[in-house]
Amino acid sequence: MVDYMVVGLGLAGTAFCENLRKNNKTFVVFNDQSQTSSRVAGGLYNPIILKRFTLSWRADEQLPIATEFYTQLEQFLNVRFDEKLNVLRKFASIEEQNLWFEAADKEKLKPYLDTKLVSNENTSLKAPHQFGKVLETGKLDTKLLFKSYMKWLEKENKLYTATFDYSQLIIEEGFVNYQNIKAKHIVFTEGFGMMQNPYFNHLPMQGSKGEYIVIKAKELKETRIIKSSIFLIPLGDDLYKVGATYNRGQKNNTTTEKAKNELIDKLGSLLDCPFEIVDHEAGMRPTVKDRRPLVGKHPKYANLCVLNGFGSHGITIAPWAAKSLYEHIEHQIPLLEEMSIGRFTTN
Structure with a gap:
């Protein structure tokens, strides 16, 4: 027993x-x-819903527990899988910048939204309206x-x-x-x-299928996570994970050309450098x-x-x-x- x-x-x-x-x-x-x-x-x-600049559901309660949990798990397994990385939210307009400042002034959001905007110094990125930096963010190698x-x-x-x-x-x-x-x-x-x-x-449970692509972009040289209409996540060795799509209609883990092309199109408004696709993955999110x-x-x-x-x-x-x-x-x-x-x- x-x-x-x-x-x-x-x-x-x-x-x-x-x-x-x-x-x-x-x-x-x-x-x-x-x-x-x-x-x-x-x-x-990432504690912030970056489409609307709002706090994720109870993220202020969850994040301290999660941070301690993964730190202790790394120590127990003697493996490093938690990488602290900044998330930069690309602004599409001056109006979005203003919405960012309004959100950063709210008590619950202050710990997570930096009020100092980040200028784009990467010539391989298209970001004429600068970035907002999200704090307390990172990436797990799941x-x-x-x-x-x-x-x-x-x-x-x-x-x-x-x-x-x-x-x-x-x-x-x-x-x-x-x-x-x-x-x-x-x-x-x-x-x-x-x-x-x-x-x-x-x-x-509804379920939402998500698809990612992994690209190789030698000229990009970006070490931060970039959020525009998609996420661009550095993996090292000039590799980046790009995603994700949302599809409630399909209930499988099969990759599709439609989702791949959607991600490529969205990359076009963010990247100003060549890239090649080296991988394509799909999975079902357990959404309710x-x-x-x-x-x-x-x-x-x-x-x-x-x-x-x-x-x-x-x-x-x-x-x-x-x-x-x-x-x-x-x-x-x-x-x-x-x-x-x-x-x-x-x-």
Whole structure:
């Protein structure tokens, strides 16, 4: 008998497992890597919605917890995957500059918006109206994070790479049984894969497909993250990740020419140098209709839990939401109503 079974190992699963490890709980993880959202994402953490210059949902609560979480995880794994990088928001007009200053004057936004504008000194970028600098931002190498964490799980004999078969889950009084592994609780952190889960697929996940391209641009020589209509994220060695698209209609991880051409067109208004495409990736974001997470216990089976629905803000939301779910299970601390699945299952 272990304390927990965790199904899925993206940002949500990793964050929840770390709560278990730090609290000396026994656990096993099932992960077949079928959900690619966390692995193909840009890896950015940024507290500001840069289209409207507003604070992301509860970002001021989430960011300190996320910062501490990733620092401790780097130390535990002895791997560096968190890079502090500035995000520069390209202004399309003087009017946008004025909106930036108005936003920077608001109490909750002051810590994150620099009031000193940044002039464009990179001849390979088109930015005649300067940039605004966002503070407390950076980039996670999510592939390295997951690779390192899976390596540790394997070493500890905690990882099963087979696809989870829901039909073999037996729910008993006070525990669950799956292929002769017994656990007091099971937590599903499956991303968009939740739509195949018979216990939680009633929840209103929409899903949003996102596609990125990776370009090589030898003349660009940019070390900061640039945001215009798209993000341009430096990867080193003259490589840059560019994205992302949003498509609610398609529910797969297949790359498309349409999305690639959309990103190329948007790059045309930002770059003034040649580039070549060296990679193209796609993944399904676990988005919810009301843009809030899906966290909580199954309405009928209290030892079945879900941790999901972070959309494109998983890096900052995951450590905070995972901690909330752990405290809810172990100490009966109520979940925030905005993210509790009770907002759907009790109606």
